[in-house]
């Protein structure tokens with residue numbers, strides 16, 4: 001193999017391995033795995049749970065757990081809420097606003 005061909009394949013393989021690093025992001029727009037993990041640590045704290053609450057931890061891209069599917073919808077809901085917050089010039093909201101460190105947010109007293 002010519003040296004230039006080898007370098008070309010090396011280039012291709014780095015590009016593809018970086019792409020494949022994140023396999024199943026449907027709503028988050030991060031491109032670096034380290035940024036995804038940083039975000040995941042934040043939401044875990046906001047819900048008071050471990051990664052395994054949502055993930056099959058041998059493959060984080062796996063969507064088997066219902067909690068992960070719900071969380072994805074919750075992320076979309078929070079993003080939409082933040083569009084409204086932005087138009088009002090209010091602070092961004094996060095999972096914490098409702099969850100406050102629990103996977104089960106409190107319901108209003110009138111609706112126990």
Ligand code: HEC
Pocket residue numbers: 021022023024025026027028029033036037040041043044047049050051052053054055060061067068069071072
């Ligand atoms: C409350 C649920 C929840 C918790 C807790 C959680 N995650 Fe996630 N995680 C998700 C969701 C939802 C996605 C997919 C987001 C999307 O579709 O854009 C995801 C995606 C990921 C991905 C990307 C996988 C891929 O290749 O597609 C990684 C890596 C990841 N999480 C790591 C972690 C780690 C590490 C922790 C613990 C510190 C953690 N997650 C905790 C819900 C969670």
Ligand code: HEC
Pocket residue numbers: 043047067068070071074075078093094095096097098099103104105
């Ligand atoms: C506007 C309030 C609100 C926000 C913001 C919110 N959630 Fe939720 N979430 C709820 C409520 C309420 C429930 C429980 C539904 C019930 O029990 O009736 C819930 C349930 C969940 C569940 C299911 C828990 C279980 O035990 O199965 C997950 C996972 C979740 N939320 C993740 C998130 C994540 C991640 C975020 C931030 C990206 C988020 N939520 C932001 C209100 C919110």
